[in-house]
Amino acid sequence: MEASLVTLGAPVWKIDDGGPSRRSATQYAQEVPEMEATQKRPLHLIDATPHTRRTPKPAGLRRINPHAAGIDIGSRSDFVAVDPECAAAGDAVREFGSFTADLYRLADWLQASGVTTVAMESTGVYWIPVMEVLEARGFEVRLVDPRRVKNVPGRKSDVLDCQWLQQLMSYGLLSGAFRPDDQVCVLRALARQRATLLRTQARSVQHMQKALVQMNIQLANVIADVAGTSGQAILRAIVAGERNPYALARLKDCRVRASDDDIARSLQGNWRVEHLFALRQALDAFDFCGQQLQQCDDEIEAQLARLHITQVEPDKGKKRSKARNAPKFDLRTRLFQMCGVDLTRIDGVDVTTALVVVSETGTDMSKFPSDKHFASWMGLCPGTKITGGKVMSGKTKRCANRAAQALRLAAAALRTSQSALGAYYRRMCARMDKSKAVTAAAHKLARLIYTMLTKGEEYTDQGQAYYEERYQQRVLHNLNRRAQQLGMTLVPATAAQPV
Numbered sequence: 001m002e003a004s005l006v007t008l009g010a011p012v013w014k015i016d017d018g019g020p021s022r023r024s025a026t027q028y029a030q031e032v033p034e035m036e037a038t039q040k041r042p043l044h045l046i047d048a049t050p051h052t053r054r055t056p057k058p059a060g061l062r063r064i065n066p067h068a069a070g071i072d073i074g075s076r077s078d079f080v081a082v083d084p085e086c087a088a089a090g091d092a093v094r095e096f097g098s099f100t101a102d103l104y105r106l107a108d109w110l111q112a113s114g115v116t117t118v119a120m121e122s123t124g125v126y127w128i129p130v131m132e133v134l135e136a137r138g139f140e141v142r143l144v145d146p147r148r149v150k151n152v153p154g155r156k157s158d159v160l161d162c163q164w165l166q167q168l169m170s171y172g173l174l175s176g177a178f179r180p181d182d183q184v185c186v187l188r189a190l191a192r193q194r195a196t197l198l199r200t201q202a203r204s205v206q207h208m209q210k211a212l213v214q215m216n217i218q219l220a221n222v223i224a225d226v227a228g229t230s231g232q233a234i235l236r237a238i239v240a241g242e243r244n245p246y247a248l249a250r251l252k253d254c255r256v257r258a259s260d261d262d263i264a265r266s267l268q269g270n271w272r273v274e275h276l277f278a279l280r281q282a283l284d285a286f287d288f289c290g291q292q293l294q295q296c297d298d299e300i301e302a303q304l305a306r307l308h309i310t311q312v313e314p315d316k317g318k319k320r321s322k323a324r325n326a327p328k329f330d331l332r333t334r335l336f337q338m339c340g341v342d343l344t345r346i347d348g349v350d351v352t353t354a355l356v357v358v359s360e361t362g363t364d365m366s367k368f369p370s371d372k373h374f375a376s377w378m379g380l381c382p383g384t385k386i387t388g389g390k391v392m393s394g395k396t397k398r399c400a401n402r403a404a405q406a407l408r409l410a411a412a413a414l415r416t417s418q419s420a421l422g423a424y425y426r427r428m429c430a431r432m433d434k435s436k437a438v439t440a441a442a443h444k445l446a447r448l449i450y451t452m453l454t455k456g457e458e459y460t461d462q463g464q465a466y467y468e469e470r471y472q473q474r475v476l477h478n479l480n481r482r483a484q485q486l487g488m489t490l491v492p493a494t495a496a497q498p499v
Contacts, residue, residue, distance in 0.1 A: 064172035070165025071120040081162040088112035103133045119169040142176030180362035191359035201289035207282035215269040222258040297327040308337040345459045347419040348410040356406040371450040378404040380443040411441035420467035
């Protein structure tokens with residue numbers, strides 16, 4: 001083989017001399033005579049241009065979505081694969097940038113290739129702009145869980161990943177993740193932003209407590225919450241320059257049980273300048289987060305008004321103490337006008353819990369065939385790990401579902417509830433550990449919410465006595481059935497003859 005056959009300056013991708021290499025044609029031309037002298041067999045140039053290797057199609061599977069595409073999402077670029085038989089301009093795999101103009105070119109190429117269905121992985125938040133552009137063009141976009149589309153062992157690249165997604169999608173082996181309607185997504189984004197602001201404000205409270213401890217101001221030992229009415233009044237007086245402990249103690253609220261002398265002793269510290277500066281900064285951050293929360297609550301109220309389906313106000317419900325972090329407007333009425341039912345009638349579910357659940361799921365339950373599917377999507381159902389007919393594990397799958405987290409908190413609040421749900425939760429605690437009991441009670445709450453939203457019926461609590469009576473009837477029924485299987489009969493203790 002002569003070196004003149006190779007164009008100088010062009011890269012050589014592979015030479016079948018026993019190993020892959022990538023060197024320029026100039027270096028190759030210098031090495032060819034020496035290599036031919038030492039090799040017993042001649043050298044052959046296999047391919048001087050890169051190409052895409054087609055993935056073999058599995059035999060015995062019927063293609064359900066022949067016009068499917070797969071997208072491997074990235075922060076800088078997206079790799080897109082389509083069926084080679086339908087690809088426009090003969091390219092089955094293309095790379096597009098992440099700019100908006102590049103996303104429009106991606107959509108144009110998919111339309112030119114006749115694609116109707118697109119599958120992509122949920123990679124961070126990079127998939128959101130791509131999905132919005134494709135849905136606006138009329139594509140059926142399915143967001144799939146990365147844990148369910150893991151490639152077979154071997155080499156991994158962006159090209160192979162998008163081809164694997166396209167192949168699985170064409171054979172109907174991928175199911176899309178749940179995503180609510182567009183207007184519900186707006187409410188969900190606002191609710192999540194509100195939760196982020198609350199966490200930021202909570203960190204500001206921690207910074208206040210740190211500054212106080214560094215000055216040896218032990219206010220937290222006599223006042224339960226420094227972010228409450230008394231705590232805020234004392235802290236703002238300290239920042240304003242007040243140092244008299246008895247003058248600061250007189251700022252407490254009448255509901256504080258600690259005496260003025262105890263509070264005054266806790267307010268004797270060193271008052272270092274750097275710690276007072278940190279306390280002032282923490283208070284400013286706390287106030288700023290409060291302003292941001294008020295603006296966020298105004299947006300949430302406006303969005304709930306856009307989603308209303310009725311103007312009727314709910315009936316007077318149970319009297320509950322208002323949470324400090326709850327929105328200032330009438331959230332219960334707004335949620336009722338959006339859902340058509342009052343979710344706060346369920347014991348343990350307050351307005352903030354109902355807001356989280358509705359913002360995450362919406363009110364249209366048609367995407368869930370049954371309440372079991374709804375609870376499974378939340379990750380509140382027992383696992384099914386069975387092999388050889390033996391149940392190996394029934395552990396609930398790990399799932400970072402915000403609605404499920406809110407329902408777990410609501411279930412834990414049923415500990416002292418004198419209702420049927422409270423009795424159920426206490427009975428679960430007697431049978432299993434507390435974490436499993438919380439999950440079981442949250443599962444029941446999820447099914448109740450699904451039933452209310454699908455049937456439009458209000459929840460009516462039958463009371464703890466009704467639940468205990470029904471439970472006793474079920475126990476007696478099971479005991480009678482077991483006694484009949486053993487050839488015996490149960491006799492009430494009052495009717496039993498003395499021995």
